[in-house]
């Protein structure tokens with residue numbers, strides 16, 4: 167029998183989570199600070215709780231998805247709610263930091279409840295689909311016990327490890343990749359516009375170049391994992407040609423007066439590596455200069 171699940175937070179993501187649980191046949195209770203946002207869930211078959219305490223009392227499993235961990239704390243960390251949670255499982259799907267998750271796990275332990283921390287690597291339209299990705303960390307046996315319910319939220323649920331901070335940590339690492347591409351996109355748009363290149367032409371080039379960049383990033387991660395920083399027969403590109411091409415970009419940006427906040431950061435990392443003698447090493451050698459501040 168499917169366990170009853172309560173979901174706290176009916177924003178864009180929380181609503182998608184609750185809809186997916188209802189669709190998968192879980193008895194679902196929802197609560198939201200702004201009550202009106204729970205109405206579509208009631209229409210879809212959820213019970214609507216009048217308070218956080220009522221929502222917590224209604225189910226064995228409580229999923230939280232609000233804006234940040236401070237909001238979660240304001241909902242759960244008071245005497246009546248903490249007492250109602252005793253012996254239950256809280257799955258925190260709000261985005262946060264690794265240390266925030268570790269602190270929440272310690273609080274949960276002190277108050278006699280089980281805790282899993284998850285990070286959602288998907289937009290709400292992916293929730294409940296095969297392609298929905300959720301990273302989860304916490305006690306392995308608790309994860310195993312909840313695997314089916316988590317599977318209702320996305321087809322790609324991954325257990326990352328027992329340290330509750332790991333899901334958020336991996337989430338941040340993946341977001342760093344994402345913003346690298348998005349901010350790179352912003353720079354490309356600025357350069358294209360300054361040189362009157364049609365953005366449709368840029369879009370076509372992105373489609374053609376994305377697999378090449380994908381291969382470079384995979385290679386970078388693989389070589390960094392193995393500490394293979396010296397150039398060898400499999401090196402795709404050493405630091406030197408990257409730095410040369412990078413300076414063509416910087417010169418163009420200077421000439422057209424394009425903001426160089428981001429490229430100034432790239433320059434600093436290139437310089438640290440080159441000054442340390444890595445000009446002719448594999449590009450992956452730069453990863454040694456990103457782990458700590460300059």
Ligand SMILES: NC(=O)c1ccc[n+]([C@@H]2O[C@H](COP(=O)([O-])OP(=O)(O)OC[C@H]3O[C@@H](n4cnc5c(N)ncnc54)[C@H](OP(=O)(O)O)[C@@H]3O)[C@@H](O)[C@H]2O)c1
Pocket residue numbers: 175176177178179180198199200203231232233234236237240241259260261262286287288289290
């Ligand atoms: N949307 C995405 O694509 C996406 C993807 C991955 C992860 N996430 C994560 O999912 C979480 C929710 O995102 P969202 O897109 O659903 O945001 P959202 O639509 O802005 O919803 C935010 C939710 O948090 C609630 N909330 C905020 N402060 C609160 C407080 N002090 N007390 C009680 N409730 C509070 C809001 O309640 P009210 O309705 O009363 O304001 C609302 O239910 C975030 O941590 C986000 O990083 C979102």
